[in-house]
Amino acid sequence: MDARFYNADDIDIELLANNMENIYRAQGYQAQHFGDNNQVMVQLKKGSDFEALIGLQAALSVIIQRSGGGVLAMIGQQKWMDKAAVGAVGIIAAPVLWPLMITAGAGAIRQASLGNQVLNVVDGLVRQQRPEIQIGPVPMQIMPQIQRQWAPPPPQYLPPPQYNQPAPVYTPPPQVVDAQSVPAPSSKRLRCPSCNTPYEPGDTFCTGCGKSLVTLCPNCKSEVKDNASFCPKCGASIYQPGTQTQAAQPVQQSQPTYTPPQAQVQYTPPAPTPVYTPPP
Incomplete structure (x- = not known):
C-alpha cells in the first residue's frame, strides 16, 4: 500500500481529517471519517470514478495514525463502511486495507494517480499545521507492525479434496438349504x-x-x-378266510447256466471184412 510518514507527533489528526473531508465533498465526492486524535480513517467515494476503478461497493480509504514518534498516513481501498458500526467496534476491528493496484493496464495507472493525488492533499494539509515538517517513507522499524495491522491476510491454504470411500453395503450371505429338510422323492413304487x-x-x-x-x-x-x-x-x-390274496413276491430272474457245447461225433469207418480164400 502507499504510505507517508510525517516526522512530528504534534499534528492534529482530527483537524486533518475534517479538512480533507471538506475538500473532497466540495468536489462532489461522498466523504466520511471516524476515529479519534490518535487514529482516524477517511473514506472517499464517487460513482463515476470509483465504481469503475475500485469496484461498486469499495471506497478509497486513508488511515492516519500516530506511530513511531510521528504520524503515518496510508491509502488503500476498502468497503464503504457504516459509520455507526465502526464507531462501536473501532477502526482496528474494521476490515483490512487493500492496496489500490489491483487492476491491470490503464486502470492501474489511474488508481496510482488517484492515490498520489490524495496523498499530496494530505501533505499540503500537514504543512499548513507544520510548514517545516519532514516527509519521508515509512521507517523500517515500524514496518512489521504496520504490515501485521493493515496488510491483507495471506491466502488460506485449502487442502486438496479428499476422496471419501462410500460405506460398504451389507449383502447377506446366500442361505444354504439343508438337504435333510427337503424330503427326497420316494423311490419306492407301488406294485x-x-x-x-x-x-x-x-x-x-x-x-x-x-x-x-x-x-x-x-x-x-x-x-x-x-x-x-x-x-x-x-x-x-372285511376279513374272509381263504380269499385274502397275498402280495406277490417279486419275480426273480434266474441267472443263465453255462451249458458246454456237445462233442461232435467223428465217423469211424468199419474195419474191412476178411475175405476167405480157399487153399489151392
Missing part, C-alpha cells in the same frame, strides 16, 4: 399284489393283470382302507 406290475397312485385296476388295486367291501362293494377290519358303509367284516 400290483397279484402280478407285481408297477402302478401310479389313484389307479383302480392293474394294467398288467386287470385285477382291482383297492380293497372292496365283500357286502356293499364300497372302497375301504387296506388296514380296515369292517366296512365303514355297511359294517360288514
Whole structure:
C-alpha cells in the first residue's frame, strides 16, 4: 500500500481529517471519517470514478495514525463502511486495507494517480499545521507492525479434496438349504399284489393283470382302507378266510447256466471184412 510518514507527533489528526473531508465533498465526492486524535480513517467515494476503478461497493480509504514518534498516513481501498458500526467496534476491528493496484493496464495507472493525488492533499494539509515538517517513507522499524495491522491476510491454504470411500453395503450371505429338510422323492413304487406290475397312485385296476388295486367291501362293494377290519358303509367284516390274496413276491430272474457245447461225433469207418480164400 502507499504510505507517508510525517516526522512530528504534534499534528492534529482530527483537524486533518475534517479538512480533507471538506475538500473532497466540495468536489462532489461522498466523504466520511471516524476515529479519534490518535487514529482516524477517511473514506472517499464517487460513482463515476470509483465504481469503475475500485469496484461498486469499495471506497478509497486513508488511515492516519500516530506511530513511531510521528504520524503515518496510508491509502488503500476498502468497503464503504457504516459509520455507526465502526464507531462501536473501532477502526482496528474494521476490515483490512487493500492496496489500490489491483487492476491491470490503464486502470492501474489511474488508481496510482488517484492515490498520489490524495496523498499530496494530505501533505499540503500537514504543512499548513507544520510548514517545516519532514516527509519521508515509512521507517523500517515500524514496518512489521504496520504490515501485521493493515496488510491483507495471506491466502488460506485449502487442502486438496479428499476422496471419501462410500460405506460398504451389507449383502447377506446366500442361505444354504439343508438337504435333510427337503424330503427326497420316494423311490419306492407301488406294485400290483397279484402280478407285481408297477402302478401310479389313484389307479383302480392293474394294467398288467386287470385285477382291482383297492380293497372292496365283500357286502356293499364300497372302497375301504387296506388296514380296515369292517366296512365303514355297511359294517360288514372285511376279513374272509381263504380269499385274502397275498402280495406277490417279486419275480426273480434266474441267472443263465453255462451249458458246454456237445462233442461232435467223428465217423469211424468199419474195419474191412476178411475175405476167405480157399487153399489151392
